[in-house]
Amino acid sequence: SKHKKQGGEPADSAAAGSALWGVSAASSSGNVPVSTFQLLRSLLRGWCQEVEERQNPFAEMMTEHFYRWLTRPNSSLYDPALAYLVRSLMRKVFLQMKAECRKLGAKIIYASLDKLVVTTGKASVVAAQAAVDYIAKAIVAKPLFENISLMPLQYWTFLLWMNSSNYGGIVIQDAGGEGGASGEPSIEMLWNMKEYLPPLVQSQFELIVAEFIYKLAGFHAQLRAKNPHIAHSSGDAAMHNEVIEDDDEETEKTGNSSSVTAAKGTFYKRLIGQYFTRKLLEAVPQIRDACSPAQQRHHDNPQACFPRLPGSTLHLPG
Secondary structure (H helix, E strand, O other): OOEEEEEEOOOHHHHHHHHHOOOOOHHHHOOOOOHHHHHHHHHHHHHHHHHHHOOHHHHHHHHHHHHHHOOOOOOOOOOOOHHHHHHHHHHHHHHHHHHHHHHHOOEEEEEEEEEEEEEOOOOOOHEEEEEHHHHHHHHOOOOHHHHEEEEEEEEEEEEEEEOOOEEEEEEEEEEEOOOOOOOOOOOEEEEEHHHOOOOOHHHHHHHHHHHHHHHHHHHHHHHHHHOOOOOOOOOOHHOOOOOOOOHHHHOOOOOOOOHHHHHHHHHHHHHHHHHHHHHHHHHHHHHHHHOOOOHHHOOOOOHHOOOOOOOOOOOOOO
């Protein structure tokens, strides 16, 4: 899978510029006069030309803050109808860019105005890098997206994704040069859900999830090594590409996609139903004793208390 971010000027301003570029003045609607729309587009185009041709720092500052001035109610440039029109155009351009990504063979895991997470369906980082480089060049080559820069930041060999605040996987950092991905793989995680656990338990949560990711990714690599002709289909999302360790003789039987799918189901049940179930059941009494109300009062340890955070819905001891 591949992690990309828009680079260059702020993503909102870049998207706003692309929206104004790609829509004719006749499409201006609502209470915004066509002349106002044309003037705004000419103004932004002039700033961008100054930046590209003369590296004018003042024009660069204007383009960077353009979207903020246009949409903040306390700005002198703010007009509700104009801000709504630009946001609508930005959304249309954004949806067209997502459609273009899908058309070029990528499956979108997550998309926002400043970040794209996609899976290419490739079996190696080198192949994924080549695929995403091609996709990025093909997208920005279109006039509608010429003001948006797509810069790869991270290559994930394995990604377990819940949402933009809860994910983890094995990542290879991108050096940003011609060599592409480089360095040793490492586990990188961001789990906002752990913040709702007592601090005493958070490190244990991360260790268990990291081990879960490591075991899944390990068998996934083993499966690819023994069945090199089996590639990931573009319809497989990163969070569905999870496998676990199993006996060699069982793995060798996976000669086609149906048998691989059946083997994965067996692996999941064994890993979760046996290994991690036993591991978690052993940890529960320890956590319960450490975080019990009696222990909290006796030791006066805030690390054993459940935090009161926005979004907390359970009345837990704390």
